[in-house]
Amino acid sequence: xxxxxxxxxxxxxxxxxxAILLDNITTNQTVSLLWDKVRELSEVRNFERFTLGxxxxxxxxxxxxKDGIIRRVEK
Amino acid sequence: xxxxxxxxxxxxxxxxxxxxxxxxxxxxxLIKDRTRGDKEAIIGDMAHIEGExxxxxxxxxxxxxxxxxxxxxxxxxxxxxHKIVDDQPQEYSVQRLKEMKNKHEEWIEDSTxxxxxxxxxxxxxxxxxxxxxxxxxxxDRYDIIxxxxxxxxxxxxxxxxxxxxxxxxxxxxxxxxxNKVPDxxxxxxxxxxxxxxxxxxxxxxxxxxxDLFDALVGFASGESSDFKxxxxxxxxxxxxxxxxxxxxx
Numbered sequence: 001x002x003x004x005x006x007x008x009x010x011x012x013x014x015x016x017x018x019a020i021l022l023d024n025i026t027t028n029q030t031v032s033l034l035w036d037k038v039r040e041l042s043e044v045r046n047f048e049r050f051t052l053g054x055x056x057x058x059x060x061x062x063x064x065x066k067d068g069i070i071r072r073v074e075k
Numbered sequence: 076x077x078x079x080x081x082x083x084x085x086x087x088x089x090x091x092x093x094x095x096x097x098x099x100x101x102x103x104x105l106i107k108d109r110t111r112g113d114k115e116a117i118i119g120d121m122a123h124i125e126g127e128x129x130x131x132x133x134x135x136x137x138x139x140x141x142x143x144x145x146x147x148x149x150x151x152x153x154x155x156x157h158k159i160v161d162d163q164p165q166e167y168s169v170q171r172l173k174e175m176k177n178k179h180e181e182w183i184e185d186s187t188x189x190x191x192x193x194x195x196x197x198x199x200x201x202x203x204x205x206x207x208x209x210x211x212x213x214x215d216r217y218d219i220i221x222x223x224x225x226x227x228x229x230x231x232x233x234x235x236x237x238x239x240x241x242x243x244x245x246x247x248x249x250x251x252x253x254n255k256v257p258d259x260x261x262x263x264x265x266x267x268x269x270x271x272x273x274x275x276x277x278x279x280x281x282x283x284x285x286d287l288f289d290a291l292v293g294f295a296s297g298e299s300s301d302f303k304x305x306x307x308x309x310x311x312x313x314x315x316x317x318x319x320x321x322x323x324x
Binding site: 001005006007008009011012014045046048049052 | 215216217219250253254257259260262263266318320
């Protein structure tokens with residue numbers, strides 16, 4: 001499910017979705033703004049998948065939420 | 076009509092008959108859909124080819140009880156044609172009934188395979204809706220061996236090999252369908268549904284080879300009488316066969 005396998009192509013995996021979301025977090029923006037930005041993409045497809053992709057980014061510590069703004073964690 | 080046929084033979088007989096009368100030119104559908112308050116009605120008979128008891132049509136005293144009630148001695152008929160073949164045993168001999176049965180089963184198989192090129196996401200959506208399982212998921216398997224080797228290893232006949240080749244023409248569409256389903260766990264649950272049914276049929280019910288394949292096609296199409304749904308079920312099964320999720324490898 002997170003990783004591609006025999007049945008899920010890499011383009012449909014949550015890993016790929018996380019990469020796409022990360023690509024779209026370019027400036028300071030709210031989660032709602034990010035959703036509006038990516039909702040039409042075929043890889044996203046619905047809000048459930050969107051939240052799963054975000055969950056993955058948070059779990060990996062790549063993004064953070066501060067004062068309602070989502071942004072990349074600076075290393 | 077006796078009910079002593081084993082559940083394994085029962086499944087095989089109805090699956091291969093396509094739920095239709097085997098009498099030439101009849102092909103009547105023998106399952107009536109369920110209503111809000113009632114389940115499906117079976118309006119056909121599992122007629123004995125060589126008679127059920129002394130005095131019945133085409134009775135063979137040398138047969139064992141098991142042979143008499145088995146799949147090979149049964150033919151699915153509507154009640155009208157059941158009466159005709161039993162009342163006219165000279166015309167409807169043992170050999171003739173067996174030929175009728177074989178021709179009918181071949182017709183069902185051919186009709187299903189003719190529809191394989193016509194299946195769309197709509198049919199795949201219908202059949203897969205009933206296939207997904209909520210039971211425990213089998214572990215992932217990452218190996219894939221060529222279908223030719225799998226066919227040999229599982230003792231599948233050239234008839235089944237032809238079905239698999241036909242089903243292969245739609246494996247790409249099944250793969251696309253699975254990737255497009257929004258439910259993130261869909262492919263895992265579909266696989267689990269099939270693997271669980273495969274293990275049940277093989278290890279509990281004792282199906283093997285062609286019988287096992289035919290029983291799985293029946294399961295995959297929800298035992299449907301509709302040729303397009305049977306074709307969609309076949310396509311899903313062949314997809315999983317190709318991905319090495321079901322059958323020995």
